[in-house]
Amino acid sequence: MPDGRHVPVLLEEAMAALAIKVNGTYVDATFGRGGHSHKILERLGPRGRLVALDRDPAAQAAAAAIRDQRFVFRRAWFSELPELLDAEGIGTIDGVLLDLGVSSPQIDDPARGFALRADGPLDMRMDPTRGQSAAEWLASVTERELREVIADYGEERFAQQIARAIVAARAHEPIQRTGQLAAIVAKAIGTRGRRDRSQDPATRTFQALRIHVNQELTELSLALERILPRLAIGGRLAIISFHSLEDRPVKQFLRRHAQAYGGDARLARLAIATRTLPVPPLKLIGRAISPADAEMAANPRSRSAHLRVAERTEGALAGW
Numbered sequence: 001m002p003d004g005r006h007v008p009v010l011l012e013e014a015m016a017a018l019a020i021k022v023n024g025t026y027v028d029a030t031f032g033r034g035g036h037s038h039k040i041l042e043r044l045g046p047r048g049r050l051v052a053l054d055r056d057p058a059a060q061a062a063a064a065a066i067r068d069q070r071f072v073f074r075r076a077w078f079s080e081l082p083e084l085l086d087a088e089g090i091g092t093i094d095g096v097l098l099d100l101g102v103s104s105p106q107i108d109d110p111a112r113g114f115a116l117r118a119d120g121p122l123d124m125r126m127d128p129t130r131g132q133s134a135a136e137w138l139a140s141v142t143e144r145e146l147r148e149v150i151a152d153y154g155e156e157r158f159a160q161q162i163a164r165a166i167v168a169a170r171a172h173e174p175i176q177r178t179g180q181l182a183a184i185v186a187k188a189i190g191t192r193g194r195r196d197r198s199q200d201p202a203t204r205t206f207q208a209l210r211i212h213v214n215q216e217l218t219e220l221s222l223a224l225e226r227i228l229p230r231l232a233i234g235g236r237l238a239i240i241s242f243h244s245l246e247d248r249p250v251k252q253f254l255r256r257h258a259q260a261y262g263g264d265a266r267l268a269r270l271a272i273a274t275r276t277l278p279v280p281p282l283k284l285i286g287r288a289i290s291p292a293d294a295e296m297a298a299n300p301r302s303r304s305a306h307l308r309v310a311e312r313t314e315g316a317l318a319g320w
């Protein structure tokens, strides 16, 4: 049985990254079970505010237990943050935290369909009220698109064989259970060249489907672009990612907005020559932060985590 717990990752580091102002307005864009939100509330003074969001109805239920006038929870996708802030009458914010990916309660509950080792319905949606479940998508996707998704989002070198096996299997019966999918993938790969034998053969396929079904990477890119204009000068952006597919767009986004002319060397050279180099809208705060050894030992989920931090400057956004 899932116990509904989620151990927050890089908790102290994320608080330091947000550099919380006692009476500031903050956003926890990935509430989960509220580990980071609770800490933010501890550091906020009586006039501080925390807006938390999550697209998972189970997170909403957990947030309902927080009775605090400074706190408001909205169930939404984080790319919708500007509309939520408008609805709350909030202009700019002093900091936002994105702790990406799935939470432990989501993975641990077989009924959500993320679990590899426990059989359940093949759903995988963080927000089961929108879009297609993994089972629905698998029922109609072309072999080619399936191969691309498994290769791109799972970084799986047997994507071709797996896609072919799934398409062949669904011709006999619909693929509706996680156990069914895991067995099809294991059979398709066989014992061929598994580098990490402790990893289930279907791990990469499950990751790929999860990222696709939840539009995780599009959501991330869209959210970063849409959140930046709402950061107050001096406001902090703190992002925790768990694999390179997430970390890469974050790193690129931050670099692009922390360099004059988005890093376009030719424009920057011209500007230096004419002394018109503009201030970029973001300033990077340190390098990527990994958890301390003790945290990694205590919480295996934290091992691949990276925290990246940036601060909004006075630099204009227009034309960026």
Ligand SMILES: C[S@@+](CC[C@H](N)C(=O)[O-])C[C@H]1O[C@@H](n2cnc3c(N)ncnc32)[C@H](O)[C@@H]1O
Residues within 6 Å of the ligand: 006, 007, 008, 009, 029, 030, 031, 032, 033, 034, 035, 036, 037, 053, 054, 055, 056, 059, 076, 077, 078, 079, 099, 100, 101, 102, 103, 104, 126, 219, 220
């Ligand atoms: C790693 S967990 C966050 C855990 C949280 N920091 C805590 O300490 O409990 C990620 C959460 O973000 C949510 N999430 C992921 N992508 C989202 C999106 N695009 N919009 C809203 N919520 C999202 C998931 O539903 C999940 O609950």
